[in-house]
Every structure is written in structure tokens, then in C-alpha cells.
Amino acid sequence: MMRKWLLGTVICGLMVSLAGCGHVQKEPGPQREPAVQQNREPLTGLPTKNRDPMILMVMINNHHHARPQTGLSRADWVYEILAEGEITRFAAFYHSEASGVVGPVRSVRKYYLDLAKGLHAVVAHAGGATNAMETIKQEGLPHLDGIHEDERYFWRVGFRKPPHNLYTDLGKLVQRARSKGYDAMPLQLPLTFSAQGATDRGKPAEQIHIVYHRLYNCGYAYDSGRQAYVRFTQGEKQEERESGQPLTMQNVLVIRAKHRIFDSAGHREVNIAGSGNGFLFQKGKAIPIRWENRSGVIVPTVRGKIVSLVPGKTWVNVIPENGKVTFE
Structure with a gap:
């Protein structure tokens, strides 16, 4: 259930x-972190291509x-x-x-x-x-x-x-x-990658369901064979048009942020400048996190420290404060 x-x-x-x-x-700040990892893609942590x-x-x-x-x-x-x-x-x-x-x-x-x-x-x-x-x-x-x-x-x-x-x-x-x-x-x-990410702390989450709006939802299903989540939109598997291959990713980050409609056309302001609550999903596990905007980059944190992503692709779902996320 x-x-x-x-x-x-x-x-x-x-x-x-x-x-x-x-x-x-960027001007460098105080350096407390370990030496920078070389020959890795900046956004995926995989070997440089x-x-x-x-x-x-x-x-x-x-x-x-x-x-x-x-x-x-x-x-x-x-x-x-x-x-x-x-x-x-x-x-x-x-x-x-x-x-x-x-x-x-x-x-x-x-x-x-x-x-x-x-x-x-x-x-x-x-x-x-x-x-x-x-x-x-x-x-x-x-x-x-x-x-x-x-x-x-x-x-x-x-x-x-x-x-x-x-x-x-x-x-x-x-x-x-x-x-x-x-x-x-x-x-x-301000990103870090490790093979297991933060999964040692997670709860089972092989099925994820996200509601942005009463008329729109999406979700992810963990595929252990691919070692990745598969994307669904409105209940249908989302695929590449030409190849028919499903969209897959190693990390799914779901965060809540303030949304405000400010004109008659329905344009929104979305506050992604601060911080809020969320979940990081990796390897079929859900890790409760707090997201923060660090130098313009949204990162998952726990007690103020950034948690690791699994090397690979990352999808970030920014949902309204009244949005819903469930998983099992």
C-alpha cells in the first residue's frame, strides 16, 4: 500500500x-573540502566525455x-x-x-x-x-x-x-x-557523487507518484536491471521519440517551493532562492532531505551538509507547497 x-x-x-x-x-571561499575530483563530468560525476x-x-x-x-x-x-x-x-x-x-x-x-x-x-x-x-x-x-x-x-x-x-x-x-x-x-x-549515494539511510521507494496540479501528475519506477528510475507522465512511460527508449535517471530530487501567480495570464513566480523540504530518491530508496540554494545551485542537504548523488543523470521536480509526493 x-x-x-x-x-x-x-x-x-x-x-x-x-x-x-x-x-x-567565482571568487573562492573558505576551502574545507577535500581536493577536487579530476576527470569527472561536473553534472554527473561520471568519467569525462x-x-x-x-x-x-x-x-x-x-x-x-x-x-x-x-x-x-x-x-x-x-x-x-x-x-x-x-x-x-x-x-x-x-x-x-x-x-x-x-x-x-x-x-x-x-x-x-x-x-x-x-x-x-x-x-x-x-x-x-x-x-x-x-x-x-x-x-x-x-x-x-x-x-x-x-x-x-x-x-x-x-x-x-x-x-x-x-x-x-x-x-x-x-x-x-x-x-x-x-x-x-x-x-x-557544490556537488558530490558516490556509488551508494545516501541510500544507507533511505526507505524503500521503487514507485514514486508526484502531483503538481489536480490536472497533472508524473512518477518514476525503479528498474533494478538498469539501476535507474524510469520516468512516467500522466501514467504513461515517457520515451525518446526516435528510439522509443524510456527516459531513465539515477537520481530523482523532489522539492517543495513557494509558487505565486502574479498576472491574468497565469504566469508564476517560483522561489528557488532559499531552502525547503524534499526527498532524494536513489537506487530504489527515499532519503528525506532539505534542499538549499548554494551559489545558485539546488543541492540536497542534511543538517546543513550536502549529501552525495549517485553518478549519473539527475531529474529535479520542483512542486508547489500544496503538491503531493507518495512512494512505496
Whole structure:
């Protein structure tokens, strides 16, 4: 029987730092952590596949007319947050695999930009909400706009209707970013990875069910053969459009954050600048955590110390405070 667990239980973990990449050189703070791990991907902790320091964040459509998507399986990290109404949108971060077609691409919101700034990513998007576009302009954020000045690096497909038919190619985005002078610089990300993660403290969680809105839910099922969670949306397995392969990930982070609708169009403010309660799911286990925003990066913590991720891909579900998460 499915058991509901209230977010908020706290346990211990270990904090170390991991080398990463980005667009702004951060001033180093006090160094208490062990030496930085070398030759590892900054977002997955796996052996390095791509030495180019550039990170891309691509806004991916999750409307039912946009599924199944292309290229989500290549993302190192994926954030899922509500846009307007009951529809969520994905911010997919690419580094270890930086080639191939992705889409459909959609517009950006300001809270996604907050995530991009933390990882110093170049944002690929199709326009955006007014406050998001103003932020890009005022702060000079690195971005590639598929319906304005960078449109020739994006294209429309014929098998879907607008606005669910805009696609791009990661390799072309990197080339365009270079031509616009978006040169990445090294930085340290507040992430740590270990083979077992924090699973020694977890409760069984092979089935996860998440409710964002009364009209939208998603979930994950642990596949012991793949040593990964398999993604479901609205009760259906979510797959890559071309290959038909399921979307899988080693870490699922579910966090609560304050949401507020601020206009008649239903645009939201989502507060991901502070901290809150959540769960980290790894290897079929649930670890109650408290999430914190450390230098613009959302990390799972226990008693103020960052807990380890399992090497591999991570999906982050940012749900409203009245959202629900259950597991068994």
C-alpha cells in the first residue's frame, strides 16, 4: 500500500566539492573540502566525455502535444517546474553529451534563468515571458533565441503544429554560442557523487507518484536491471521519440517551493532562492532531505551538509507547497 510521507525529516550526509564549468569565475571561499575530483563530468560525476566547458540549458516543451520529446535522454540534469496552468516545462542541462537534435523548444520564464545562472549555462529558448526577456537584457545573460536573433539555428518540423514544433541541434547551439563570444570559465559546483549515494539511510521507494496540479501528475519506477528510475507522465512511460527508449535517471530530487501567480495570464513566480523540504530518491530508496540554494545551485542537504548523488543523470521536480509526493 502506498504510504504518504511528509517532507521535512532530516538526516546526516557528507559535503565535498566537485569540479564544474561555467561562464563566470567565482571568487573562492573558505576551502574545507577535500581536493577536487579530476576527470569527472561536473553534472554527473561520471568519467569525462566532453572537455568543452560550455553548458547549455534548453527549454523543452512538455505539453501533451509535444510528447514524446527528442533529446531529453542526453541531458545531464533536468528541472521540471510548472509554467502556466497545469502544464510543466523542462529546463534540460547538457554537457556530457553536447550533440544531436533536441526539442520541441519553448519559451523561458524568469525562475528558469535563476537555474541557468547558477550553472552558468547558455540558455536556448523560443522567446519568453516579459520579465524573463527583460532579465536577459538587463543582466546580459548568454542566450540563444530561436524566434528572434538566433532563429536560423532552429527549425520547425512538419509532424507537429506550432508552438510544439520548434527544434534545434546541440552542436549548432555550441557553435553559435562561440560565435557570440560566450566563452566558459572554470568554477566549482557544490556537488558530490558516490556509488551508494545516501541510500544507507533511505526507505524503500521503487514507485514514486508526484502531483503538481489536480490536472497533472508524473512518477518514476525503479528498474533494478538498469539501476535507474524510469520516468512516467500522466501514467504513461515517457520515451525518446526516435528510439522509443524510456527516459531513465539515477537520481530523482523532489522539492517543495513557494509558487505565486502574479498576472491574468497565469504566469508564476517560483522561489528557488532559499531552502525547503524534499526527498532524494536513489537506487530504489527515499532519503528525506532539505534542499538549499548554494551559489545558485539546488543541492540536497542534511543538517546543513550536502549529501552525495549517485553518478549519473539527475531529474529535479520542483512542486508547489500544496503538491503531493507518495512512494512505496
